[in-house]
Amino acid sequence: MTTEEIICRRLVGRTAVITGAGSGIGLATARRLASEGANVVCADIDERVGKAAAEEVGGTFVQVDVTDPEQVEALFKTAFDTYGSVDIAFNNAGISPPDDDSILETGLEAWKRVQDVNLTSVYLCCKAALPYMRRQGKGSIINTASFVAIMGAATSQISYTASKGGVLAMSRELGVQFAREGIRVNALCPGPVNTPLLQELFARTPSGPRAASSTSPSAASPRPRRSPPPSPSSRATTPPSSTPATSSSTAGSPART
Ligand SMILES: NC(=O)c1ccc[n+]([C@@H]2O[C@H](COP(=O)([O-])OP(=O)(O)OC[C@H]3O[C@@H](n4cnc5c(N)ncnc54)[C@H](O)[C@@H]3O)[C@@H](O)[C@H]2O)c1
Numbered sequence: 001m002t003t004e005e006i007i008c009r010r011l012v013g014r015t016a017v018i019t020g021a022g023s024g025i026g027l028a029t030a031r032r033l034a035s036e037g038a039n040v041v042c043a044d045i046d047e048r049v050g051k052a053a054a055e056e057v058g059g060t061f062v063q064v065d066v067t068d069p070e071q072v073e074a075l076f077k078t079a080f081d082t083y084g085s086v087d088i089a090f091n092n093a094g095i096s097p098p099d100d101d102s103i104l105e106t107g108l109e110a111w112k113r114v115q116d117v118n119l120t121s122v123y124l125c126c127k128a129a130l131p132y133m134r135r136q137g138k139g140s141i142i143n144t145a146s147f148v149a150i151m152g153a154a155t156s157q158i159s160y161t162a163s164k165g166g167v168l169a170m171s172r173e174l175g176v177q178f179a180r181e182g183i184r185v186n187a188l189c190p191g192p193v194n195t196p197l198l199q200e201l202f203a204r205t206p207s208g209p210r211a212a213s214s215t216s217p218s219a220a221s222p223r224p225r226r227s228p229p230p231s232p233s234s235r236a237t238t239p240p241s242s243t244p245a246t247s248s249s250t251a252g253s254p255a256r257t
Pocket residue numbers: 019020021022023024025026043044045046049064065066067092093094095096117144145146147189190191192193194195196197198222223
């Protein structure tokens with residue numbers, strides 16, 4: 001085996017559970033982890049896209065609503081029963097609905113729904129994955145936060161931003177607590193990523209991605225509804241890169257953007 005093949009097959013024999021695996025960042029991650037040899041469990045609330053993802057990467061599909069504690073427990077049990085270990089938990093499913101807006105307009109129902117899907121789900125997934133990893137004496141948890149957790153967004157999605165702040169803080173605390181047991185916990189803080197949802201947004205926006213050039217990076221939200229987001233690195237006039245993550249924050253160390 002060549003050095004290149006060894007480096008590219010780092011995950012042979014490892015099992016990765018990915019929530020929101022049917023689309024966007026979760027789908028790209030499923031492809032990457034499978035290409036490195038991992039057994040991938042593709043979890044999604046949407047059966048059509050989740051099944052398609054699992055078929056593509058030769059993994060297992062589990063339909064799950066990440067806000068439901070029993071379904072989340074069953075997800076990690078399926079991963080363990082099928083492959084014998086739970087090595088990676090990529091807790092990534094999230095939403096950014098239009099009724100989550102400025103604090104002045106966002107109602108309690110929208111606030112709670114976004115907290116449930118974006119933050120409570122991460123708590124549930126970590127809680128369900130940790131017992132397997134503790135028994136193994138190793139494991140890696142990666143939670144998807146967002147750059148808004150660090151920078152905020154002038155185009156407000158108040159519950160989304162608060163939920164991602166919670167994900168980042170929770171990841172730091174879990175990282176500190178479980179490091180001594182060989183379990184790593186990290187939070188990913190992506191900038192705008194060209195996922196299907198963002199493409200839909202561009203399709204709906206009459207001025208298209210060019211409008212991004214008039215928005216400063218610090219004024220962007222991950223999926224703003226009123227104007228398309230800029231690339232964080234440049235005031236781009238094209239859609240942002242499809243590269244999944246632009247930065248990550250290791251638990252216990254300062255986040256980089
Ligand atoms: N795209 C961006 O610009 C961006 C930026 C920063 C952070 N993020 C975060 O990255 C993560 C993935 O976003 P994406 O852009 O790939 O989104 P996406 O909409 O393309 O994919 C999200 C997936 O999650 C699934 N999902 C939604 N609710 C669910 C639930 N209750 N249970 C299980 N699955 C559910 C959806 O069916 C979908 O397949 C999210 O947490 C998002 O907040 C995205």
